[in-house]
Amino acid sequence: MASTATGGLPEASLRERKKATTRANLHLAAVRLALERGTEAMTVEEVAAAAGVSPRTFFNYYETKEDALVGADPGRAGRVREAVLARPSGEPVDRAVRTVLLEHVRGLEADPQLWRMRRELAARSPALAARIAGAGDQLETVLVEAAYGRTGSDPALDLETGLTARVAMAAVRAAFHQHRAAGFVGSLAARAEAALDAVGVGSAG
Amino acid sequence: MASTATGGLPEASLRERKKATTRANLHLAAVRLALERGTEAMTVEEVAAAAGVSPRTFFNYYETKEDALVGADPGRAGRVREAVLARPSGEPVDRAVRTVLLEHVRGLEADPQLWRMRRELAARSPALAARIAGAGDQLETVLVEAAYGRTGSDPALDLETGLTARVAMAAVRAAFHQHRAAGFVGSLAARAEAALDAVGVGSAG
């Protein structure tokens, strides 16, 4: 449940907890069914049934079938932004971005089963891969905004800050593809660290 | 017609030329209507009518409504790959990637009208922006593959090559966003060159 909106904190009201589990159940059901029967062949009706809700309710949780497949998380952008801004004020931007990004990567791997299924799905469905890329771009945009938020500089004049955040994302993508090429042995986070070192974004020192 | 599959070459058979213009007409009609009435409100039927074909034919050219809006080009990946591989064999990879990427950027700006409308659309529709990001990712993937094709190295071992291509894409994205922040004055290609210099990808010298 590493990807639910509430972050899995045991607090929150009954209502909130139920919503979080329904959301997670829908995502899981969608991923499982997509792996069983294919992304296109699987219908929303089936996913809803598997998660124990009505088809209409499905759309109360995810705007589209694809959103359910990738486990779209409306709160993610806000949380990432806050995480970057919450880093110690003395910390350099690249270090802040690096830390938050690596934390995010660890979150992806946190549930190995789900992580594996998601990878599998992305590999099988080009449309889904494109969708995930879109989500990655959204993440990149948030990181860039947060980075400029820290420096307070003008995006029209300061290329450097945005470039740092984008290069960091490029490093993580490169790490992922290397990881795949290597048969997913070891941890993505470790590869991502190495890639970030290679591009000189926030290396310890 | 900077974005048509045949690249605007005056040769090709009548059939090919007709297909190319129909394709371009559909894209243009889609973009215009989307700007007029909104991406969602506009229907495929309207777009087809505006381009003078039946709705059924629309789907012979574009798989989805969004594909028509972004002017999806099935041949792009292949052309980019070839362009990278066609660079002089003595040329370093980063230089080859830089050259092809900059050429691609110039192609985007080639038709200022269309370029402006596309920007406008992306700014208005988040769904479309995500789609465009997906297309950007596909371009990145092709560049990476072509880069490895040039070096002949193993993607599982050689991180550097892929990283170079991805950093180059990051630079172009950063350049675009700076361009936007600056109100789109001047040329994107010039900003992209500066950004590529900043990250040290294929700088002259």
Add this chain to the structure above:
DNA sequence: GTGAATGTTGCACTGACTGCAAGTTGTGCC
């Protein structure tokens, strides 16, 4: 000019997605 490809169209159909209104369940309060 003729036959083979290739492209266009209409038709019928599936399934994603939406607005609305009614029913159900959790929450806060006495």
Add this chain to the structure above:
DNA sequence: GGCACAACTTGCAGTCAGTGCAACATTCAC
């Protein structure tokens, strides 16, 4: 413990994207 409000779920009816198929039209190659 029960009441009143808010939030969530559901069914219904409808719109529209997208697809397979078969008939028709156009272009091509010789």
